[in-house]
Each structure stands twice: as C-alpha cells, then as structure tokens.
Amino acid sequence: MANRSYDMYNGIDFSDFEPVSRSYEKNAVRKIEQTPRKVSQPKKPQLRVVRNPVKSAPQEKREMRRTALQTAKVIAVAVLLLTMLSTLLYGRFKVDELDREISNLTAEITAAQSENVRLNMKLDSVISLKNVEDYAQTKLGMVKMENHQIEYIDLSGEDKVVLSGTKSLSVDNKSFASKLLEYISK
Secondary structure (H helix, E strand, C coil), X not given: CCCCCCHHHCCCCCHHHCCCCCCCCCCCCCCCCCCCCCCCCCCCCCCCCCCCCCCCHXXXXXXXXXXXXXXXXXXXXXXXXXXXXXXXXXXXXXXXXXXXXXXXXXXXXXXXXXXXXXXXXXXXXXXXXXXXXXXXHXXXXXXXXXXXXXXXXXXXXXXXXXXXXXXXXXXXXXXXXXXXXXXXXX
C-alpha cells in the first residue's frame, strides 16, 4: 500500500487549498503572500465592418416589389381584422339594444295583462246576474215572470204565409218550375 502512485496529480497546484497564515506569525518579518495567478481573459473578437454588396437595378426593383407586396398583405390582413372586429362589436351592440327593447316590451305586456285582468274583474262585477236583477227591479220596476204568464206556441202545423188581403200562400216541397207553372196558370 505504500507504493501508491500519485503521478496523475503532477502539475496541479494544491497551494490554493492550504490554510493561509497571517503575515506576522512567529517572527517580525513580514511575509509576502503569494498573489493568485491571473486568469487569462478570453480575447475580445475584433470588430469588422460588413458592407452590403452592391445590388443591381433589377435586383433592387424585385426587392422593392417584394417589400411592397408584403406591406400590402399586412395592410389587407389588418383591414380584414378591423372589419371583423367592428362587425363583431356592432353585432353585440345590436343584440344588447334588442335585449333592452325586449325587456321593455315584456314589462309593457305584463302591465297591460294586469290591467286587462283588473278591467275584466270590474266588468264581471258590473254585469253580474245579481246586479242586473237589482237594476231591473229597482230602476226599471220590472218583476220576475211567473209560471202563469208563460205562453207556448205550437209550430207543428203546416207552414203558411198570410198576406194582407185574401190571398194565402202555402209552403210545399214542390220544385220551383212546378210552382211557377201553377202560378202562371191561375
């Protein structure tokens, strides 16, 4: 076990892990502390100016057309979205307006129905049979009919029409043509 090989740790500085002693320890001579090694900072890349290549006139025209087309597409989509938004808002506004109108009309219908019920009850109380009888007896002086005042009419006989004078017509089930011939022959 004593023959261990620590060769793999060669080249590593373990001094950073040792305890740091004070500079005035055991003697009066000031000890110079070791300064830590400077860590090398990565070099900053050098800046260079990149210039756009010079384009020919047809290339510039194509690029201008492409950007104009993209701009037109963006504007068309924006107009379409604004139109849809305004249509949606207008529709919601109309729905709210119609809802308010419906609620107002419903309230008016309810009020009219309750007024109708009130007036019908008042009418029923005014034209009830008891009120009519009381009015007829007190104001008009009428009396109720009794059984001996009832007259019956017998309609079982032949139907006749009596005209002023001496002529009388009887109603038969004869045809119109036969009645006409009989009338002419007289």
